[in-house]
Amino acid sequence: MTSEKVEIVKGVYWVGAIDWTLRDFHGLWTPRGGTYNAYLIIDEKITLIDTVAPNFSKELIDRISTIIDPAKIDYLICQHVEPDHSTSYADMLKVAPKAKIITSMRGAEFLEKSYPGVKFPIKIVEDGSSLGLGKRSLTFVQIPMVHWPETMISYMPEEQLVFSNDAFGMQIASPYRYADQIDDWYEPLRAYYSYIVRWNAAAVLKAFKKIEGVPLKIICPSHGPIWRKNIDQITEIYHRWSSSPEKEQAVVVYSTIWKSTKQMAYAIREGIASVGVPADIYNLEEEYLSRAQGAAMEAKAVVVGAMTYNIDPYYPTAAFMPYLKHLRPTSKIGAAFGSYGWGGGATKVLTQQLKDFKFSEVLEPLDVQFRPTEEDLKRCFEYGQEIGRKVKAAFS
Ligand SMILES: Cc1cc2nc3c(=O)[nH]c(=O)nc-3n(C[C@H](O)[C@H](O)[C@H](O)COP(=O)(O)O)c2cc1C
Ligand SMILES: [Fe+2]
Ligand SMILES: [Fe+2]
Incomplete structure (x- = not known):
């Protein structure tokens, strides 16, 4: 049972899983463990952004349950189908039977091919389309090849907050949920970027172009801490690593x-x-x-x-x-x-x-x-x- 409640802005909660003993994330050295972040939005519509890795569904559902009955969830947003984020959709559908899975066209294809036999209630969303949740909304931005072709991020304009999935992520397990509470995030962020993202640096630059001028106060990635301070500094680092990191x-x-x-x-x-x-x-x-x-x-x-x-x-x-x-x-x-x-x-x-x-x-x-x-x-x-x-x- 877990009772840690992390409310990022009103009605937006971190409900992920912490993998304290992770030391090797498919080849990425993770001496300090890792996290799989999911986010719960409480509004007129109840929404979960992403899920967690194999064996962590219970932790996710327990965290959600401390905030709301999971059966009330309307939308499960699937930003990226890699198993560290998509494995729990099948478990989520058991406890959230009325939920629809919102994903990109390729996301739908990848989900079906990754989980043969599972019937997903999918609603495909277009690049740039918005979904009203009540007082808040989400705009979906496809960022192909950062770092898979189906990947999208979700922007909440009312809070100037983006759910950035693997982008701006790092693998580190910590008692703290915010990057400004952790002193030495540079090396884990760099390791994650170089191992998982750098090959697709050109796609990162394209993604930056797509969101140019969009006001940003908070970045909620799918691994590691949340960015709520010095947003310009972190986007600048990502930009530099994607253009000339030397x-x-x-x-x-x-x-x-x-x-x-x-x-x-x-x-x-x-x-x-x-x-x-x-x-x-x-x-x-x-x-x-x-x-x-x-x-x-x-x-x-x-x-x-x-x-x-x-x-x-x-x-x-x-x-x-x-x-x-x-x-x-x-x-x-x-x-x-x-x-x-x-x-x-x-x-x-x-x-x-x-x-x-x-x-x-x-x-x-x-x-x-x-x-x-x-x-x-x-x-x-x-x-x-x-x-x-x-x-x-x-x-x-
Ligand atoms: C299993 C084995 C295979 C080797 N094969 C070659 C070889 O094909 N050509 C060569 O020039 N030296 C070969 N050597 C010799 C080593 O390259 C040489 O001993 C070198 O000085 C070892 O450098 P090190 O002290 O940095 O390990 C081999 C040595 C070992 C142990
Ligand atoms: Fe990924
Ligand atoms: Fe990931």
Whole structure:
């Protein structure tokens, strides 16, 4: 039983579920858990925006029940059919038998294909159409590919409030429901954006164009805290990440078996830092790849290292490369390094991948046979300096 009541504005409640023990959200590292947010609007019509992930229907229904009898719900708004938001519609229909599901045309198609055998009482709404709820209303805005094709958001003009679904979301479980009560939201927001949204950055910019000039006081996303202060700051961050996220910084990532490549990585990192460019470093074998991806998104230079393993980059680095690709790294400097034993191969593969991903500049790779000597480590340091200088030049 739950009794936490969160009234955002009069008659609009957060009724989501908190997943305190979530550590891996389909590959996104979530060391602080996560939430699935749903929102209940009490007006002449009773409306639920989105639902929650598998196994959380009871928490959702319990929260709704502390506010109103779920049987009174008229509308279930389905903004996005991914299972973390749509799994509970079938359970909701059992307790809210008169409710209609409001969704986009593709939302209807996706719901039927995702839950074969379930009969959904669906009403399809057009892009830009409005639904009166009594004193308040909702305007539906389709934002295809942020981050699925059927996605829409719902704007309540009377409160200047938007239910933004996955946009502006992050995975973090917290006793607080508002972002201004949480100090360190930047990294979880960035991780969520880079892992789930950045691939579709162009769609985010299109969505921004669609809502240009619309007054906004409150953003209610489907994950993490609600934004009610500094709305301009958060929309500005999203805009920057969607256009050019790079800052004057670098990241070195690597994987190694016998630590030669690690020695190279640290020497390169020192070289970059020595010219005044902050450089982060990640051992990809020990980290969630999504964590390094978040750092790579904001780095101007991404330096990837791997020992050669059967003519290829060692698995952790090989596995990281699609994460880089999905950042759309077309404004980044790339470089590859690593230790090999005889024929080598890792850095050749990595360098070609950086080129294929359309890095704006790719350096010649740096190889060391077996254990780096002092002379080799000096070369690594200088390689880092060269990368650092290129980063500096890009910002001057
Ligand atoms: C399972 C395995 C496969 C390897 N395959 C190759 C190879 O195909 N070509 C090559 O040049 N070196 C190969 N090596 C040698 C390593 O690349 C070499 O020992 C390197 O110095 C290891 O770097 P590290 O200390 O960063 O792990 C292989 C080593 C291991 C353990
Ligand atoms: Fe999603
Ligand atoms: Fe989601």
